[in-house]
Amino acid sequence: MDGFTIGSVKYDHAARELTCEKCAGRLCAWGENYKESVASRTVRAAEMRERLSSSYYLKEHDEVELREFICPHCGLLLDFEVYQAGEPARLDYEPLEAAQARGYDARSLYQAAPEGWITFS
Amino acid sequence: MSVTSAPTAHIQTDPVTLEVFSNRIQNLMKLMTSTLENLAGTLVGRESGDYSTALLDRDGNTIAFGSMVGFHLGHMTSVVPWIYENYGRDSLRPGDMFLSNDPYSGGAVHSNDVGVFAPIFVDDELVGWTGCDMHCMDVGGALPGSFVPNAIDVVAEACRFSPVRIYGGGEYRPDVVRAFLVNTRLPERVGQDISAEVGANHYALKIVEETVREFGVEGYLQLVEDVKAFSEARTRQRIEEELVDGVYEYTDYEEHDFVSHTLYPIRVRLTVSGSELFFDFSGTAAQAPSLINCARSGLKGAVMAALLMQLVPDIPFNSGVMRPVRVFSEGGTINDCTAPAPVSLATAMAAWRTVDVVSGVLTRAVDASPSQFLRERATACWGGTWPVYVLSSTSDQYGQYSVFLNMDGSGEGSGALRGVDGARGSSVLLAGRVPSVEAHELTEPNLYIARRIWADSAGAGRWRGGWSFQEIVTPWGEKAADQSGTFCTSRNAVPTPGAFGGYPGSGVFYGVIEGADITGAVADGRLPSWDDLDVDGTIEILEAKEVWEGRRHLRKGHDAFVMTFAAGGGFGDPLERDPDSVRADADEGIISVEAARQAYGVELTPTADGTFEVDLERVEEHRAAVRAARLRDAG
Numbered sequence: 001m002d003g004f005t006i007g008s009v010k011y012d013h014a015a016r017e018l019t020c021e022k023c024a025g026r027l028c029a030w031g032e033n034y035k036e037s038v039a040s041r042t043v044r045a046a047e048m049r050e051r052l053s054s055s056y057y058l059k060e061h062d063e064v065e066l067r068e069f070i071c072p073h074c075g076l077l078l079d080f081e082v083y084q085a086g087e088p089a090r091l092d093y094e095p096l097e098a099a100q101a102r103g104y105d106a107r108s109l110y111q112a113a114p115e116g117w118i119t120f121s
Numbered sequence: 122m123s124v125t126s127a128p129t130a131h132i133q134t135d136p137v138t139l140e141v142f143s144n145r146i147q148n149l150m151k152l153m154t155s156t157l158e159n160l161a162g163t164l165v166g167r168e169s170g171d172y173s174t175a176l177l178d179r180d181g182n183t184i185a186f187g188s189m190v191g192f193h194l195g196h197m198t199s200v201v202p203w204i205y206e207n208y209g210r211d212s213l214r215p216g217d218m219f220l221s222n223d224p225y226s227g228g229a230v231h232s233n234d235v236g237v238f239a240p241i242f243v244d245d246e247l248v249g250w251t252g253c254d255m256h257c258m259d260v261g262g263a264l265p266g267s268f269v270p271n272a273i274d275v276v277a278e279a280c281r282f283s284p285v286r287i288y289g290g291g292e293y294r295p296d297v298v299r300a301f302l303v304n305t306r307l308p309e310r311v312g313q314d315i316s317a318e319v320g321a322n323h324y325a326l327k328i329v330e331e332t333v334r335e336f337g338v339e340g341y342l343q344l345v346e347d348v349k350a351f352s353e354a355r356t357r358q359r360i361e362e363e364l365v366d367g368v369y370e371y372t373d374y375e376e377h378d379f380v381s382h383t384l385y386p387i388r389v390r391l392t393v394s395g396s397e398l399f400f401d402f403s404g405t406a407a408q409a410p411s412l413i414n415c416a417r418s419g420l421k422g423a424v425m426a427a428l429l430m431q432l433v434p435d436i437p438f439n440s441g442v443m444r445p446v447r448v449f450s451e452g453g454t455i456n457d458c459t460a461p462a463p464v465s466l467a468t469a470m471a472a473w474r475t476v477d478v479v480s481g482v483l484t485r486a487v488d489a490s491p492s493q494f495l496r497e498r499a500t501a502c503w504g505g506t507w508p509v510y511v512l513s514s515t516s517d518q519y520g521q522y523s524v525f526l527n528m529d530g531s532g533e534g535s536g537a538l539r540g541v542d543g544a545r546g547s548s549v550l551l552a553g554r555v556p557s558v559e560a561h562e563l564t565e566p567n568l569y570i571a572r573r574i575w576a577d578s579a580g581a582g583r584w585r586g587g588w589s590f591q592e593i594v595t596p597w598g599e600k601a602a603d604q605s606g607t608f609c610t611s612r613n614a615v616p617t618p619g620a621f622g623g624y625p626g627s628g629v630f631y632g633v634i635e636g637a638d639i640t641g642a643v644a645d646g647r648l649p650s651w652d653d654l655d656v657d658g659t660i661e662i663l664e665a666k667e668v669w670e671g672r673r674h675l676r677k678g679h680d681a682f683v684m685t686f687a688a689g690g691g692f693g694d695p696l697e698r699d700p701d702s703v704r705a706d707a708d709e710g711i712i713s714v715e716a717a718r719q720a721y722g723v724e725l726t727p728t729a730d731g732t733f734e735v736d737l738e739r740v741e742e743h744r745a746a747v748r749a750a751r752l753r754d755a756g
C-alpha cells in the first residue's frame with residue numbers, strides 16, 4: 001500500500017507522513033492525529049450567522065463547539081466538525097497496528113467474547 | 122486490503138437462473154410497495170413512502186427488501202425469531218398472518234411502525250416469510266400522533282401489540298383487529314393501512330408459490346441460499362479488496378430530551394480487518410429519560426441502512442451482505458435502550474442519528490478506498506433529522522376529529538458527495554417525496570401560506586449541501602377548530618455536519634406568529650407574504666421539543682406556524698468551489714450575497730435583471746485574504 005487520501009489529507013505510507021493535498025505541506029507523522037498538530041479554532045453559533053447570513057439558524061448551546069482544522073501552510077480548511085465542549089479531536093484513521101499498540105483490537109475483542117456482539121444471521 | 126480469489130465458486134445455481142430469481146424477488150418488492158402506496162389510509166403511506174416490505178427466509182433473514190426506510194430492516198428481521206421463540210415453529214399454519222408493533226418484541230422501531238407478517242407455506246411446507254411495515258398516523262397513547270415527549274416509558278406512548286395473529290389458518294380475526302383499532306384515534310385510516318399490508322403480503326404468497334412450483338421446494342430453498350451466498354461473497358470481496366484496513370472513528374450527537382437540552386453522543390469505531398467490519402459503539406451516551414431513544418432493532422437497522430447506501434448499493438441486499446458485519450453495543454444506551462424506555466421518536470432521533478454516525482464513519486472508509494465507485498459515495502450528512510409535528514383538533518374541515526402528522530421532512534436536503542452538490546428533497550431514508558400543497562389542504566385542516574427555498578440553509582462547501590425549505594400554515598376550513606400540537610426536532614443546536622471542510626447545514630427550528638390577520642387578507646383575495654407577516658421580526662421560536670396538550674392552540678386564520686426542514690452538509694473547503702457555481706446559487710436564491718463573499722470568497726455584483734455577476738479576476742485575491750485571516754484567527 002502506497003497510501004490514500006481522506007478528505008484533503010494524504011496518508012503517505014511510504015514516506016510515513018500525512019500531507020495536505022492542496023500544498024503538499026507536512027501535517028504530522030504516520031499514525032498520528034493530524035487535527036492535533038494543524039491550526040484550529042472554535043466557531044460560535046453566532047459567528048456562523050455572521051459569516052453566512054441571518055437566514056442561517058443555530059441555537060446557542062454552551063456545550064456545542066464547531067471546530068475548524070486548517071492547513072498551517074496554505075490555509076485550506078481540512079475539516080469543520082461538531083464537538084461536545086472539551087472532547088479530544090476525532091481520529092479519522094488509525095492503522096490497525098497503531099490501534100493494537102495502544103491496546104485496541106476489535107477482532108480480538110470479538111473472538112474473546114463473540115456472544116457479546118450483534119451478528120445478523 | 123488484498124486481492125482474493127473468485128468468491129462465488131461455491132454457489133450451486135447457474136448465474137443466469139440466479140439473476141432471474143434475484144430480479145423476480147426485487148420485482149415482487151416493487152409490487153408490494155406499490156400496493157401499500159395505492160391502498161394506504163393516509164398521506165404517510167400514499168405520498169411520503171414511510172413503509173417497507175421484505176421477503177424473508179424460513180429463519181426470518183432478509184432475501185429481498187423493498188423500501189426507502191432503510192432502518193426498518195432491523196425490526197423486519199426480528200419478528201420471525203420472536204415468533205419462533207414465543208409461539209414455536211410448530212404452531213404455524215398456512216394462512217396465518219401476524220400484526221406487530223412493539224419495539225421490544227423486535228416488531229417496530231417505534232410503535233407507529235405497524236407490521237403485518239405471514240409465513241409462506243407451499244403444500245404444507247414452510248418455505249419462508251413475507252412482511253410489510255407502515256408508519257400509521259396514530260396508534261393511541263397519551264398524545265395524538267403517538268409521539269409523546271412527556272411519557273416516562275413505552276407503555277405510556279402507544280398501544281402495543283407483540284406479534285399476534287390477525288389471520289389464523291386463513292380465517293380473519295376481526296376481534297383482534299378491532300382490539301387494536303379501538304386504541305387508535307384514526308381507526309378507519311389505520312385499518313386501511315393494515316388492509317394494505319395484508320394485500321401486499323398476498324402478492325408475496327402468490328408469487329413465491331408460483332416460484333416454488335417452478336423450481337420445486339428444494340430448488341427454491343437452494344435459490345434462497347445462493348442469493349445470500351452471492352451477496353455475502355461480493356460484500357466480502359469489496360471489503361477485502363477495496364477498503365483500507367484500519368480503525369476509523371466518528372461521533373454525532375442527539376440532543377434535547379424534552380426534560381433538558383442535553384447532548385447525547387453516539388460514538389462509533391469501525392475496524393476494517395480482512396473481509397470483515399466491526400462497528401464498536403462503546404462510549405455512546407446512556408439512554409435518555411424520554412422518547413428520543415431507539416431499541417436494538419433500530420441500532421441494527423441503522424447499521425444496515427448506511428451500509429446499503431454507501432458500501433453495497435450495487436449488490437442485491439439481503440442478509441448475506443450482513444454476514445461479515447459485527448456490532449458491539451454496551452446496551453442501556455440511547456441507540457440500544459433497555460425496556461421499558463420510551464422510544465416513540467426513535468425513527469426521527471436515535472435511529473436516524475445512528476444512520477448519520479455510521480454514514481460518517483463509512484465516509485472516511487470509502488474515501489480512503491482506491492475505488493472511484495466507493496469514493497463517490499463519501500458524503501456529508503444528509504439532512505440529519507426528521508422534524509416531527511403533529512397538529513390535532515376536535516374538528517377538521519369536514520367536522521371530524523383531526524390528527525395530522527406532517528411528512529414534509531422527507532424534502533430535506535441531501536449531503537454533498539465527493540464531486541456532486543447535494544440535492545434538494547433527498548432524504549437519506551425516504552425518497553424525498555413531499556406531499557403537494559393541494560394534497561395537504563385536501564386532507565388536513567390547514568391553509569399553506571408559504572413554501573419557499575430556505576436561503577443559506579445548505580452547508581457551504583466545494584460541493585454544496587442540498588438546500589432545504591420553509592413553510593407557513595394556519596388552521597383553516599369551514600368546520601375546522603383551533604389546533605393544538607406536539608413539536609419535536611433535533612439538529613437545533615447540533616447542526617447537520619459537513620465533511621472534510623464543508624460547512625454544517627443550518628439548524629432546524631419551529632416557530633409561531635401570533636395575531637396575524639390571515640382571514641382578512643384571504644377575504645381581500647390575497648395570501649399574506651413572508652414579509653407581510655413580518656416573520657423575521659415577530660416569530661416566537663419554540664423549544665426543540667414542545668407539547669401543548671390542548672393548553673395552547675393555533676387560532677384559525679390568526680396564528681401561523683413556521684416550519685423549517687433539515688439541509689445537507691457541505692463537502693470540502695468552500696473557498697475551493699467554482700466561482701461560477703457560487704454565482705448560479707445566488708441567482709437561484711440558494712445562497713445570499715453575504716454568504717458568497719464571506720464563506721465562498723466570491724464578490725457578487727447585482728445586475729439589472731436581478732441576477733449576479735462575478736469578477737473572476739478578483740476571486741483569488743479575495744480568497745487568499747480569507748485564508749490568511751483563518752490562519753491569523755487560529756493563532
Ligand SMILES: [Zn+2]
Nearest residue numbers: 020023071074
Ligand atoms: Zn496545505
